[in-house]
Amino acid sequence: MSPTHPTILTAPPTPSNETPSTYTFPSDRLLRSLENPSLIPLILVACGSFSPITHMHLRMFEMAVDHVRQNLSDTYEVVGGYISPVSDRYNKAGLASATHRIRMCELACEQTSDWLMVDPWEAEQPDYQPTAVVLDHVADEANKILEPLMGKKVQVSLLCGADLLMSMTPGVWSVHDLDHILLTYGLFVIERNGTSVSEAIAQLKELNPEWTSKVQIIRQLIPNDISSTSIRQFLRLGLSVHYLLPWCVIQYIREKGLYMDEGKEKRPSSMPPIGRRGRALQEQQQDRQHVQEKDGPQSLETVDEERHPRTLLRPEDATQSSN
Numbered sequence: 001m002s003p004t005h006p007t008i009l010t011a012p013p014t015p016s017n018e019t020p021s022t023y024t025f026p027s028d029r030l031l032r033s034l035e036n037p038s039l040i041p042l043i044l045v046a047c048g049s050f051s052p053i054t055h056m057h058l059r060m061f062e063m064a065v066d067h068v069r070q071n072l073s074d075t076y077e078v079v080g081g082y083i084s085p086v087s088d089r090y091n092k093a094g095l096a097s098a099t100h101r102i103r104m105c106e107l108a109c110e111q112t113s114d115w116l117m118v119d120p121w122e123a124e125q126p127d128y129q130p131t132a133v134v135l136d137h138v139a140d141e142a143n144k145i146l147e148p149l150m151g152k153k154v155q156v157s158l159l160c161g162a163d164l165l166m167s168m169t170p171g172v173w174s175v176h177d178l179d180h181i182l183l184t185y186g187l188f189v190i191e192r193n194g195t196s197v198s199e200a201i202a203q204l205k206e207l208n209p210e211w212t213s214k215v216q217i218i219r220q221l222i223p224n225d226i227s228s229t230s231i232r233q234f235l236r237l238g239l240s241v242h243y244l245l246p247w248c249v250i251q252y253i254r255e256k257g258l259y260m261d262e263g264k265e266k267r268p269s270s271m272p273p274i275g276r277r278g279r280a281l282q283e284q285q286q287d288r289q290h291v292q293e294k295d296g297p298q299s300l301e302t303v304d305e306e307r308h309p310r311t312l313l314r315p316e317d318a319t320q321s322s323n
């Protein structure tokens with residue numbers, strides 16, 4: 001256990017594998033056959049808040065497909081991609097309701113992609129579902145459909161940004177889940193401004209040298225630093241978010257009046273109130289310079305510690321981490 005992580009006081013409810021009766025695993029866009037039958041079919045799953053979904057969330061999948069084609073073409077063929085929005089039980093400030101987040105993701109996938117899908121299973125569960133359980137769910141459902149058609153098991157992998165990789169420490173994740181995710185599924189990690197990938201990898205290696213064997217790092221050749229937090233801040237300030245997220249999502253946000261006030265957003269904002277913007281922006285730049293001089297490059301609003309709530313352990317691990 002890392003001594004830097006506080007004792008977990010609130011254990012989440014026991015993960016439930018009950019599936020609501022109306023639920024059907026979305027599979028209409030899954031490829032049913034492989035172009036090269038000797039390869040392993042690969043499904044990418046991105047877990048997160050998606051509040052709201054941005055162009056970068058969608059682009060992560062395209063970057064991962066390019067990465068597979070360029071570096072792993074002798075092993076994998078991508079046959080599907082899923083976005084799995086987290087449920088309302090996720091203890092994070094500033095989230096729209098799961099219903100809205102699912103719908104925004106669906107609109108974005110329907111209108112900007114011909115292969116991405118949204119799996120609402122995680123968001124519709126009454127209890128918080130650890131990411132390991134979500135990946136198990138997708139692997140089970142996808143294999144029910146594809147294994148008989150392809151005669152082999154599908155490999156499911158987690159697609160995420162480097163900040164999520166950096167959060168992978170006992171205290172935020174259970175050791176059992178890290179073991180399961182990193183050894184069974186593997187990770188496709190998109191580098192992200194504010195997180196040192198090499199530091200994150202070193203941290204993971206120190207915990208268990210085997211854990212990095214299935215981690216693929218994807219460089220951002222055209223850096224894109226969009227975050228949902230900055231979109232929410234822009235919306236509150238009445239600034240344009242055009243070209244940062246799909247138009248259909250912008251329309252949905254306007255129609256439903258989402259992200260217009262501070263709401264539950266408690267995390268310190270790096271965006272100043274509109275009247276003081278000029279001066280505050282100046283201060284922000286000075287701060288940023290100070291932080292960069294001190295700690296290397298990072299974005300003020302996206303320090304990893306603020307990004308991920310620390311109350312996601314399974315009950316048995318909460319006990320572990322307080323010892």
Ligand SMILES: Nc1ncnc2c1ncn2[C@@H]1O[C@H](COP(=O)(O)OP(=O)(O)OP(=O)(O)O)[C@@H](O)[C@H]1O
Binds near residue numbers: 047056
């Ligand atoms: N600009 C980005 N570069 C790399 N990865 C990203 C980027 N934006 C989002 N991601 C990744 O997408 C996944 C889901 O993101 P999430 O919904 O948490 O968005 P976010 O922008 O990080 O949200 P928030 O600002 O609310 O913390 C995470 O693994 C996150 O690291």
Ligand SMILES: NC(=O)c1ccc[n+]([C@@H]2O[C@H](COP(=O)(O)O)[C@@H](O)[C@H]2O)c1
Binds near residue numbers: 049050085309
């Ligand atoms: N223990 C876990 O399974 C664990 C820990 C931290 C984050 N996560 C997941 O990572 C994602 C993080 O999303 P955000 O970046 O929006 O906080 C969420 O889907 C969350 O469920 C899972």
